[in-house]
Amino acid sequence: MYLLNRIQRHRVNYTWMIVSLLLVASLPFLLFLGLYLKSFLLIHDYHLGDLLFSKVWKPGSGKFGFYPFIVGSIWVTLLAMLISAPICLLTAIYVTQYTRKRFLRIMHPAIDILAGIPSVVYGVWGILVIVPFISRFVGPLFGVQTLGYSILAAALVLSVMVIPFILNILIEVFRTIPVELKEASLSLGATQWQTVKSVLVKKALPGIIAAYGFGLARAFGETMAVLMVVGNVVKLPKSVFDPGYTLPALIANNYGEMLSIPKYESALMFAALILLAVSLFFNLVMHFFIDRYNKFSA
Template sequence: MRVALVLVIILPFVIGIGLFLKSRLILQDVSLWELLFSSEWRPLSGKFGFFPFIVSSLWVTVLSLIIAGPICLLTAIHLTQYADNWVLKIMHPVIDILAGIPSVIYGVWGTLVIVPLISNHIAPLFHTDTSGYSILAGGVVLAVMIIPFVLNILIEVFKTIPIELTEASLSVGASKWQTIKLVHIRKAFPGIISAFGLGLSRSFGETIAVLMVVGNVSKIPGGVFEPGYPLPALIANNYGEMLSIPLYDSALMLAAFVLLIVVLLFNLASRILIIRTERYR
């Protein structure tokens, strides 16, 4: 048991160190700054600029939260405050199943439904022409994927609000909605922020589903209808060829390392925020 415990505790460090050791090769040649903020990606001539991929990642991640955030917040309030029993009976299994669907299935759904929807119906509304394989498609698919995740955390957050607060608010004459708006949301605010933070980090690391709908063109995207190429997709797409060029291999491992660090920091910040709010309840 102690061995298992030690294994679990050293695992993230081993992952971090392993990836870092592999990425040291490229860091000896080029500075980290140059790698992260140069936009020239030509592996065969030794140019590894991650900037377009980082920008794409930010685009799809932020977009997914813009779509999923309000829906999750509204649904969480609905389910914890207003929903009838029959709605709960439907929604609990729905959230569970959504959380269990593998990302590759979301990807297939994206190519079957979202991509044609964007190219045939949404893009014409904005007078643009697109294949549908775009930042927007990636954002929508990611939004659906993080909804069950964020929603579950938000429901937990709203459940921790003490009943006395609600009673006090109602007894001074506030309506139910006023109580929710002025008491619950304010009280739950740190929890909401951390739920969104965890959602962001989940989006940031998601690979296959995004890869299937986002288009994978390595240039800085100029808008939501243009294709992008997020970091995880870059790693996943190039695993076959990277072995032959040591520097390429090293660059992709650096990408994985950056991904790990960003996700861990986001997770750390969000979880600490949750724990602190629970303590001062």
């Protein structure tokens, strides 16, 4: 019936497992090494500080200043987090503390669908709804002339995109807080809100910070949706109504022409390397943060 006997099959399966495991475990290092080698040409010839903080981006004449892109990315990301952070926290508290379990059963599919919508579709939605909304209502409201393709538009779209991600973690965080803690607080005469405010949120604080950290890392690397609504203008944004440019958008927009100019490819790979480093850094820090917190609380 079988080609191999039991022991041989075990060996084949075992080898298959080990090879796959090594492949997966080496992935972050492979990614880093690959991108580093590719961007070596650029790092070797330029000062790292010049690359990161120079404002001039003219690949044709060999000027690669990533500062506008980094600033654009930071603006978009922080603004998006500023919008979605309170919404996620309030919603997580509401669905875990104030509603019945049944409500979570409505909320979970909704979160799943939000998480599953592809980023291009978010981009289409941004162009259809958010961009006109900004150019017609929000801009005039603040007395600003804007096309709508702006830092603000990107941040709004991005804030919706990270909601399912952050919310999932927050709901998990609030659900794992032992119920005795809440009961003790309530039995001492605290109201529900006092319990939430001074017991639950305090207890969950490291988890909340970690959720925001993961969300931030996620938002920083988001490409297509941001690319479609941010405006893609290489200059330092002065207000949220200005168009901007982000690092992922830079990579995605220029893949066609990068082979024609020397060092251009290297520069784009360097942008990818920055993204990788930011993502790894944030995730590392947040993981250690959670680990420390778990040790203390246990």
